[in-house]
Amino acid sequence: MSADYYIRLEQGRGPRPSAQVLAALARALRLPDGEADYLAGFAGRPPVRTVREVPANVLRLLERLDGVPAMVINARYDVLAWNRMLTALIGDLAEAPEERRNTLRWLFSGPLSGDRRALARRCVADLRASGRYPADPGVRAIVDELSAFSPEFARMWADREVEVQRTLTKRAVHPVAGELELDCEILPVPGCDQWVVLYTAAPGSPSHEGLRRLRTW
Structure with missing residues (x-):
């Protein structure tokens, strides 16, 4: 060359x-x-089918995962489905308008610092890594919206970082489960632009015990 x-x-x-x-x-x-x-x-890669309907077999999987919080997201980070453990962890998403069920909007709705900023940067890099911008109208719309609303997002997007996310660590404090440090595993659903997100903790750890309390609650 x-x-x-x-x-x-x-x-x-x-x-x-x-x-x-x-x-x-x-x-x-x-x-x-x-x-x-x-x-x-x-x-030029073959187009990936964009759908909002979660496959029935994936919904059955969510139902069977009664020990860990889990949800299904799409390429623009919309939450399409979730299980009872996720409701126990973050609240009932069914009560929120559909347009608010988006993890990027949650991340950039408040000030960013420490772990939250690092998580936000990795998610923005993952959004760019999807290769769907600017051809996908949904991805383009969320990028335009957040760029106008959040200077932090606009700066991160302008950095043009690319990083596919498959494992993340998230920390939270829950009134029942206590302090939690959860491994977030992101698994692709074959044939469409959806991913199953699982929140797990190492066996025997305080966070694992916290999830057990959350399940009982």
Whole structure:
């Protein structure tokens, strides 16, 4: 690959590169998996089906997960479904208007500091890593809304960080469960732009005991 060809790629002046060329670039630049996948998207990837209806088998899975809080989100972080443990942890989402059931709106609705700011930055990087901006109207709408509403979001989005999220750590204080440090596992639902989010704690830890109290409550 010539230097001139690479420069034209960076400037968007050349033809659309093949998947093989972008894979070679990812290896040469030593990109982590999330950034490599994001780069591969520029070669043209098959569209992922965008739906709000959660598959029936995923809903059954949520019902069976009666020991851990769990929910289903889409590419723009809308909460589409949840189980009873999540209700016990954060309150009944059924009482909130549908447009407010969005974890990005929750994150940027108040001041950011410490762990909350770090979590917000990782979620913004994950939103960009989805490769759905600006083609997806829903993702474009949430980006435009939060950029206008939150200077913090606008700055993070302008940084153009790319990082696919699969595991996060969240900390909270619950009136029944006490202080909680939960591992947040994000599992893709095959065939559509949805993810199952599970909140778990290490066996024997204070947070694990807190989840047990929450389940009993």
